[in-house]
Amino acid sequence: MNILLVGSGGREHALAWKIAQSPLVTRLVVAPGNPGMASLGEMRPDLKATDAEGLAALAREMKADLVVVGPESALAEGLADRLEAAGIPCFGPTQAAAQLETSKAFSKAFLQRHGIPTAGYGVYEDVASAKAALDRYSAPYVIKADGLAAGKGVAISPDRADAEAEIERMLGGRFGSAGSRVVIEEFMDGEEGSLFVLSDGTRSVLFGGAQDHKRAFDGDLGPNTGGMGAYSPAPVFTAAFTEAANERVVVPTIQKMAEEGVPYRGVLYVGLMATAEGPKVVEFNARFGDPECQVLMMRLDGDVVPLLLACARGDLTQASAPAFKPGVVICVVLAAKGYPDSPLEGSVIRGADQDFGPHVQVFHAGTKLRDDGALAAAGGRVLNVCAYGDDVAQARERAYEAIAKIDWPGGFHRTDIGWRALEPR
CATH class of the missing domain: 3.40.50.20 (Rossmann fold)
Structure with a gap:
C-alpha cells in the first residue's frame, strides 16, 4: 500500500x-x-x-x-x-462532519438537538451580550472560542471580572476569526478524560481512553495549553463509565450524524466529564488527540493500518477489534520556554536521538534541523517523551529518566504527569 x-x-x-x-x-x-x-x-x-x-x-x-x-x-x-x-x-x-470540532456552536447545538448529555450553554457574538449572559451562570465561568484555536481557546475564569476580561480578549481578536463567537457554558464538576472512537460513518468501535494535562505547570496551574502530557489507560474510564459513555454519547452521535446527512468517518475524540449524573460531553475533536495519540499508538497491540483503511472505506464489519497491551504508557511534553504565549524558537537540543531502551520512544512535535545539522526547537511543544511500564509509577519513572538524559536548557516540562492515577481513589 x-x-x-x-x-x-x-x-x-x-x-x-x-x-x-x-x-x-x-x-x-x-x-x-x-x-x-x-x-x-x-x-x-x-x-x-x-x-x-x-x-x-x-x-x-x-x-x-x-x-x-x-x-x-x-x-x-x-x-x-x-x-x-x-x-x-x-x-x-x-469538512461538514468535522464541524463537531471546528465549531463549538455547531457541536453544542447538535448535542442539544439530540439530547446527548452536555453542559448548558449560550453562543454570543458581541461583548455586551456575552457579559450580560454571565448573569445566567455562576463561577467558575467556562468561556470558549467557537473555532479552532490550537487547543488554547478555552478559559475557566474563577470570578466575573476575569470572565469579562476573557470575553473581551476572545471577541477582541485574540484567536482571530476563531474567536468571532464565544460559547459560554455551565461549569461541570468532575474528572475529565478522553475517549477515542473509530467510525466508518454508520458503525463505531471504541479505541481506548486517556487523560490529558492541559495546564502548563505542575498542580494543574498556569495557562491552558494544547496538552502537556497524557497517560493511558486512565482510571476514570471504568467499565461502567465507558459503557455509559458509549451508549449515551458515542452511538447516538455517530447515528445522528449519519441521519443528518453528514456521516462521520475517522477517529472521534470525545472529551468527557465524569459527573454525578454520569458522562457528559466537554468537547469533540475530529482527530486523534495530541499527546493522547502518542500513548494510544504505543499501547496498541497489532497493525493499525487495517483499522484506518476500514474506516476510510466505510466498512468496519470485517476489521478486527483493536487490542491493547497490558500496562500503562505515559507521555511527557517538553515545551519551549515561554509556551503557550510566546515560545522561544531556535534553541539547540542535544541527546534526543539516543537509544533510551525498548520501553521509551521520543516523538518530535516541533523541531527543525539547522544548517549545521543540529536539532533545534521550532514550535511551542517540541518533544514528546513516552514510556511504557507495568503501571503508572513505572512508566512515569522511565519517562523522567529519559528526560534527564536530554540536554535542552531552552525547554521545560511538568513533573507531575499521571498524578491523578497515583492518588488514592
Whole structure:
C-alpha cells in the first residue's frame, strides 16, 4: 500500500511510527513531516497541512491507497472532500462532519438537538451580550472560542471580572476569526478524560481512553495549553463509565450524524466529564488527540493500518477489534520556554536521538534541523517523551529518566504527569 500521512507534529510522528510497522505498507509519504520522522518515510516539507489542493494532488500523483489526516486544520480546509471526489480513501471526516470540532456552536447545538448529555450553554457574538449572559451562570465561568484555536481557546475564569476580561480578549481578536463567537457554558464538576472512537460513518468501535494535562505547570496551574502530557489507560474510564459513555454519547452521535446527512468517518475524540449524573460531553475533536495519540499508538497491540483503511472505506464489519497491551504508557511534553504565549524558537537540543531502551520512544512535535545539522526547537511543544511500564509509577519513572538524559536548557516540562492515577481513589 502507498500511504500519505498529513501533518508534522508529535501526533503524526506517533502515527508514522505505528504505520511504518505494518507489513501492508510499501511506501509512506509524510507531508510536511518533521526531522524525527525522516527514517520512517519520505518527507514533503514543501506542503503545508492546510494546502488541501496540493495534498490532494500529491495523493493522486503517488497513487495513494490511503490518506491519513492528522491535524484538524487539514480537515477544516476540506481535504477529505477533495480526496473523496478523487476516489481516494481518507481516514478523516469531511469538512461538514468535522464541524463537531471546528465549531463549538455547531457541536453544542447538535448535542442539544439530540439530547446527548452536555453542559448548558449560550453562543454570543458581541461583548455586551456575552457579559450580560454571565448573569445566567455562576463561577467558575467556562468561556470558549467557537473555532479552532490550537487547543488554547478555552478559559475557566474563577470570578466575573476575569470572565469579562476573557470575553473581551476572545471577541477582541485574540484567536482571530476563531474567536468571532464565544460559547459560554455551565461549569461541570468532575474528572475529565478522553475517549477515542473509530467510525466508518454508520458503525463505531471504541479505541481506548486517556487523560490529558492541559495546564502548563505542575498542580494543574498556569495557562491552558494544547496538552502537556497524557497517560493511558486512565482510571476514570471504568467499565461502567465507558459503557455509559458509549451508549449515551458515542452511538447516538455517530447515528445522528449519519441521519443528518453528514456521516462521520475517522477517529472521534470525545472529551468527557465524569459527573454525578454520569458522562457528559466537554468537547469533540475530529482527530486523534495530541499527546493522547502518542500513548494510544504505543499501547496498541497489532497493525493499525487495517483499522484506518476500514474506516476510510466505510466498512468496519470485517476489521478486527483493536487490542491493547497490558500496562500503562505515559507521555511527557517538553515545551519551549515561554509556551503557550510566546515560545522561544531556535534553541539547540542535544541527546534526543539516543537509544533510551525498548520501553521509551521520543516523538518530535516541533523541531527543525539547522544548517549545521543540529536539532533545534521550532514550535511551542517540541518533544514528546513516552514510556511504557507495568503501571503508572513505572512508566512515569522511565519517562523522567529519559528526560534527564536530554540536554535542552531552552525547554521545560511538568513533573507531575499521571498524578491523578497515583492518588488514592
